Amino acid sequence: MLKYVIIIALATNLFNAECPTICNCTANVANCTYKNLRFFPVGKYSKTITVLDVSYNNLETIEKLDLRNRYIIHLTHLNLSNNAIIKIDGNSFIGQRNLQEVDLSGNNIITLPPDVLKYLPQLKCLNLSNNKKLKLTDGYPFLISDTLEVLYLEHCDLVHIPFKAIMKLKNLKVLYLSNNKIRNIHDYSGITLNSLIDLDLSGNSLQSLRKEIISSHDDL
Numbered sequence: 001m002l003k004y005v006i007i008i009a010l011a012t013n014l015f016n017a018e019c020p021t022i023c024n025c026t027a028n029v030a031n032c033t034y035k036n037l038r039f040f041p042v043g044k045y046s047k048t049i050t051v052l053d054v055s056y057n058n059l060e061t062i063e064k065l066d067l068r069n070r071y072i073i074h075l076t077h078l079n080l081s082n083n084a085i086i087k088i089d090g091n092s093f094i095g096q097r098n099l100q101e102v103d104l105s106g107n108n109i110i111t112l113p114p115d116v117l118k119y120l121p122q123l124k125c126l127n128l129s130n131n132k133k134l135k136l137t138d139g140y141p142f143l144i145s146d147t148l149e150v151l152y153l154e155h156c157d158l159v160h161i162p163f164k165a166i167m168k169l170k171n172l173k174v175l176y177l178s179n180n181k182i183r184n185i186h187d188y189s190g191i192t193l194n195s196l197i198d199l200d201l202s203g204n205s206l207q208s209l210r211k212e213i214i215s216s217h218d219d220l
């Protein structure tokens, strides 16, 4: 009996060697969307996948070994949008040396471990839009990255521009803050974001814009 089970397991495994059964894969993409998953899909992934799409599921936490236990190490794009993610372990993405884009939009994230992006040398774009519970604590760097260029924080119910929270994003060029509840920029306290060249504040109800910000960023 046991032998039989093992043979079937092996055969199934060979057949689907490169893809967890719940997902749809090509050589480079593992697509595991819309499956009501509560955990990262189990199974063997192709060593060549660069895009992992687990969006539109019910994941609540991202654990330290979720990617590494599955030998997923060459990602360029990771899509975890539209889940129910509350917590992400600070080491979840470690070793993803090619990772360029992470989509965490449409989740329940309150805060992230500040170091979670720190060791991703290719990271360019992070989407945190539609995280309505996001708390960007004043006077505390929310995230640290020397490479991140584009950050989406749209529809997050933010009440002010999180200048201090983003001060350790040394290469940030574009910050999308549209459709928040930002009313003024009075809490601006002289922090210069030299790299920032585009700031989208549309869909807020701005009442005043401090002069300093405009003058220190002529191209806004």
Ligand SMILES: *[C@@H]1O[C@H](CO)[C@@H](O)[C@H](O)[C@H]1NC(C)=O
Pocket (backbone or CB within 6 Å): 021, 022, 023, 024
């Ligand atoms: C894979 O994609 C096809 C075509 O879109 C779809 O019919 C099928 O249900 C998908 N399979 C899985 C396991 O998601």
Ligand SMILES: *[C@@H]1O[C@H](CO)[C@@H](O)[C@H](O)[C@H]1NC(C)=O
Pocket (backbone or CB within 6 Å): 029, 031, 032, 033, 051, 052, 053
């Ligand atoms: C995965 O499949 C969904 C549904 O078919 C599609 O919208 C999405 O673009 C796919 N993801 C990737 C990375 O191709």
Ligand SMILES: *[C@@H]1O[C@H](CO)[C@@H](O)[C@H](O)[C@H]1NC(C)=O
Pocket (backbone or CB within 6 Å): 033, 051, 053, 055, 077, 078, 079, 101, 103
């Ligand atoms: C998830 O992100 C990937 C890569 O950016 C994208 O190709 C894909 O279409 C996204 N998935 C869905 C369902 O939108």
Ligand SMILES: *[C@@H]1O[C@H](CO)[C@@H](O)[C@H](O)[C@H]1NC(C)=O
Pocket (backbone or CB within 6 Å): 081, 103, 105, 106, 127, 128, 129, 130, 152
């Ligand atoms: C970021 O997330 C929002 C909300 O899910 C989505 O509408 C938008 O297309 C995403 N942008 C990028 C560049 O992925």
